[in-house]
Amino acid sequence: MSSSSNPPLFDQDGDPIDPALHRLVATHPVLFRGRLPAVASYVPAGWYPLVDELCRSIEAELGPQGCEKIEVRQIKEKFAGLRFYLVERSLADVKSLPVEDAMDRVHALIRTACEQSERTCQKCGAPCVVHDVGGYLAALCDTHLRG
Numbered sequence: 001m002s003s004s005s006n007p008p009l010f011d012q013d014g015d016p017i018d019p020a021l022h023r024l025v026a027t028h029p030v031l032f033r034g035r036l037p038a039v040a041s042y043v044p045a046g047w048y049p050l051v052d053e054l055c056r057s058i059e060a061e062l063g064p065q066g067c068e069k070i071e072v073r074q075i076k077e078k079f080a081g082l083r084f085y086l087v088e089r090s091l092a093d094v095k096s097l098p099v100e101d102a103m104d105r106v107h108a109l110i111r112t113a114c115e116q117s118e119r120t121c122q123k124c125g126a127p128c129v130v131h132d133v134g135g136y137l138a139a140l141c142d143t144h145l146r147g
């Protein structure tokens with residue numbers, strides 16, 4: 001059986017069709033600079049508030065100039081946990097700026113959000129634990145585990 005139960009990511013023109021992702025990009029113009037992540041991404045509906053809050057925290061931590069030094073590469077779910085990948089565009093530049101320590105805090109924010117996602121139903125956001133659903137790990141509340 002397939003290990004993936006995510007909905008399709010692209011329409012027939014190759015454009016992403018995840019509306020939550022588009023909303024996230026529109027809500028955080030500083031962080032995303034109006035662009036979708038370079039690698040196909042997907043934000044589970046139940047994790048939207050978590051990811052939204054993470055983006056807000058990163059923007060607050062780095063400010064507009066710091067945000068220009070990073071790029072959100074990919075957001076997705078894997079093994080029932082949030083994955084949030086950043087590219088630091090120029091490490092030399094980052095180290096020459098006061099954002100160096102801020103990047104450590106950003107990585108800590110990402111770790112915390114990823115840990116939290118494993119306790120958050122990916123469908124509805126209710127508190128939950130990770131279940132093994134026929135060999136596929138999923139963070140689902142009791143309601144969504146049943147259906």
Ligand SMILES: [Zn+2]
Nearest residue numbers: 121124141144
């Ligand atoms: Zn649920």
